[in-house]
Each structure stands twice: as C-alpha cells, then as structure tokens.
Amino acid sequence: MYWNEEQQSGGSNISPMEFVERSLEEIRFWSRIMKEHSLFLRLGFRCEDTQLIAEANQFFHIFERIEQQSHAFTNQTDPMTIRRFNSEVQVAAANIYAFKRKVLGLILSCQLPGANNFPLLVDHISREANYFRKRLIELNEGKLVPLADAIIKENVFFLRIMADHAKFIGHLLDPSERKLVDIARNFSNDFDELLFQARDLDGMRPYSQTVPLLDQFLDQNRVSVVSLRDFKKTARDLIEECKIKSIIHPLLADHVYREADHFLTIIDMFDAHLTGTNV
Template identity: 30%
Template sequence: MLSQKKYVVLSLELHLFFARIMKEHALFLEAGFTPKNADYAKRADGFKVKFETLLFNVVNLSNGLIRPNVLASGEIVTDFTLGAEIKTQNFTGIPINQNITRMEAKLYSDYNASVTQKLVADVKKINNEAKVLIDGLITFKQDVLNGMLSCNMFTVNYPLLIEHILREAHLYRNYVEYIEQGVDIDSMDAKQTELFWDNIMLEHALFIRGLLDPSENGLIQTSNDFAFEYGKLLQSTEQATDATIASITDITLKQTMKYRDFKQAGTIGIAECKIRSIILPLLADHVLREANHYIRLLRMS
C-alpha cells in the first residue's frame, strides 16, 4: 500500500502531466472540426475548460509536494509552453488559460512539506473527478473516431491521431485507478511501459512527417528515420527478457534524448516561423513534453 504522502505526490504529479495533455487533446480536436460539426467543437471546448479547472485545482495543491526530478524533467511545462499557448490561441481563436502555465512554472519542491488529512481528502476528490472527466473524454474521442471511420465526419486530424490520444486517455484513467487501489505507479512493469511509449514516440514521428510541408525534405526524412528506429526498438523490447531489458532501456533512453532534441528544435523552429508545416505551436510543445516524460520514466527504470 502507498503511504499517504506517496498517494498525494503520485496523484498530483500524474494530473500535472496528464490533465494538461487531455486539455490539449480537447483543443486539438476543437481546432480540427469543420463548421458543420460546430456542436462537436463546442463539446470539445467544454472538455478543455473542465480539464483546465481540474489542472488549476491540482496546481493549487502542488507547491512543495512535487519531486525535484519531475519539476526538472520538462514534462509539466517547458520554456516554450507559454509562448506556444499564446501563438496557438492567436491562430485558432480558442481561449487558453495561460495563468495555469505561469503558476506551474513557479512550482517548487520541499522535502519537509507535510500532508494533512484534508489534503488527502482533497486529492481523493480530485482523483474521483478526474475519472469521471476522463471517461467522458474517452467516450467523446471514440464518438469522433467512429464518425471518421464510417465516413460520416471530416476533421483535419488523422484517424490514427484519434486512436493515439484514446490510448493516452486510457493509460491516464488506468493510472488514476491504480493509485486509488494503492499501487505504486513508479514501479509499473518496465517492459510494458516501454512498449507503450515507444509506440507513442513512433506515431509522433509519423504525425510530424505528415504535417510538415512537402518541401521540408530533410525534416521529413529525419522523422521517417525516427519512426524506423522506434519500430526497431519495439521489436527489441517485445523480445526482451528480464536479463536483457536493462540494456534495451539504455538504448531507448539514448534514442529518446536524441528525439527530444529534434522535437525541441522543431518547437523552436515552428515558433519562429522557420519551418513550413501545419503543426500548431502547442502541438509541437505537447509532443516535446511527452518525450521529456518518457525520458524521466526511462531514467527511473
């Protein structure tokens, strides 16, 4: 079982990463609908607002409690997140609560931070609210995917991207449930974790490749190379034994750090209007944060 402090810390860290990811998924969905599906855009915006509220409440409870390695990882916010939000809001007209990002940038760690019974109760309430919200967003994403696959709906998002963000939502939902059951999500099976995130990284490369302007030949080729490398890592990890998984993890960490650097350069290039693409600045920062998150998980293995 988890100690009360570990329960609180794991819960808050999970939401700081994933609630932001979910609110951005909602925004990307909203931005991708056509005028015919204005009702879907409105529903997506509703989820964005609800996850912003959840994230705001989490941030307000988090000071002093988040571990230094999580704060330093770049998975909560990066140096580029606020600027990406400002640009994305300007491009889409979709409001983004940038105050949350400013608050997150000021979070700090304190080893002496105490956990009260009220805090435990507040976190349990947030976890329960999160489960309901995530379930709703999963249903919404599945509805969008079904509409696309039956050719009853058009959006500018790939069907694979909808499947991709569905898998991330299911993972988030499962992790909230695990914590509520007293499971230490820091100690999840390394092989299964790597299989999940290797596939996410591979698909990021495919999305980047497909959203770059056709004239960006060098970046398209690099994206293709990363997709190929993660495909090989998936095969190696599938075949790994308890005796060999550590060496695969080391290779994966080195590869993901290179990938992180590529994503960071892309985030900067898109922000500075030096890369031709149809990639929203916040999407570039979003996939960078996911790489940062994966790097932290790999370092913990």
C-alpha cells in the same frame, strides 16, 4: 508509475505521502495534455461540426479547471482529499476517452469528410486518455506493479507514443521540407523497431526480467528518446520562429516535445530504482 526496490518481487502498499505526490504529478502533467487534445480536436473539425466543437470546448474547460485545481494542492494535502480528487478526474478522463473514440468512429465511417483529424492521431490521444484513467484507478486502489513488469509495460506504451509522434510530424511538415520529412520518417522506423523489441521482451517474461537485460533495454531506449526529444525541440523552435513550412500548430510542437521529455524522466527513474542509484 514508479516502484521502489522492495516492490520488485510482489509490490507493497504505497505510503500516504507518496500517494499524494504521485497523484498530483500525474494529474498536473496529464490534465494539461488532455486540455490540449481538446484544442487540437476542435481545430481539426469542420465549421459545420458545431456539436463536436462545443463538446471539445467543454472538455478544454473541464481539464483547465482540473489543472488549476491540482496546483492548489500540495504534497501535504490530506490523502483522502486527493483520493476524492483522483476519482473526480478519473471520471473526466473516462468521458474524454469516450468522446475521442466516438470521433474516431465518425472518421472511420466517413461521417466527417474533409475534417483534418488523422484517425491515428485520434486513436493516439484516446490511448493516452485511457492510460491516464487507469493510472488514477491504480493509485486509488494502491496497486503497485512489480518493477520489472512496470519497466516493460511503460516502455511499450511510450515507445508507441513516440513512434506515432514521428509519423505525425512527417505528415504535417510541408512536403518541400524534404530533409526534415526524411528525419521524421527515420525516427518513425527507429521507434517502430524499438517497440517490436519491447513487445518481444514482454513476450519472454518472466525470463527476460533480469537486471542486465532491463538495464540495457532502458539505456537503448534512452538514446533514441533523447535524439527524438532534441529533434522535437529544434522543430518546435523553428516553427515558433516561422523558419520552416508546416501545418503544425506551435502548441502541438511543444506538446509532443513535453511528452518525450516526460518519457525520459520515467526512463531515468526506472533506471535509478533498478540499479539503486540516485537521479
């Protein structure tokens, strides 16, 4: 996901050590996310959806095993071993992506009336599965996108994710939590605007890919992501302490907090590569 200074103009081969480190970072983060998606889907199905519940449980255990296995490797593990592991995990990511899209199709064709999985939520988590799948393919193929392209691409993806999170929080809070619902709605509007700006910047490539523009782009996004991350942390803590009314599972509250924190890490690392500073 992160590109070095010398890769800005056209990319270069990733070193074996960097390949292992990046692969394990991606798998450790996203396998936990995929595992939790399986749980959230299962909780949203109806009691009679026994086949879908069984499939969700199966994916939960698959990604739990992957997560555990990833922590058994180190940055000194043989790159060929990690390459094979990436391929195995990529298949699992492709399979859960297909499962999520199947569920989305069932919801949109009104075949799961009364279930509690929002169509946008299912689309959201399927986008994340597809992102994870493609990341592993890119790593195994040694593809390194030039830095300027990567900055815009990653921000477009994650800004949409953050906008979705704000919408989910607003809908899952009890309507009587008027102030928190308003805050979530404002975050949704803020990130929709940031996403539109990112897409505009994307449409102006390659002329928009100057260091001053990209640096300002990252700085602006960072400010909003920090605010949203802190709001999510507060909401998570209040939910865990039973201080607010909602139907948000405590694990879901922590889940969206971790994704915001992950996005901040990406922004900081991009900024460090762009400006030549240390994180």
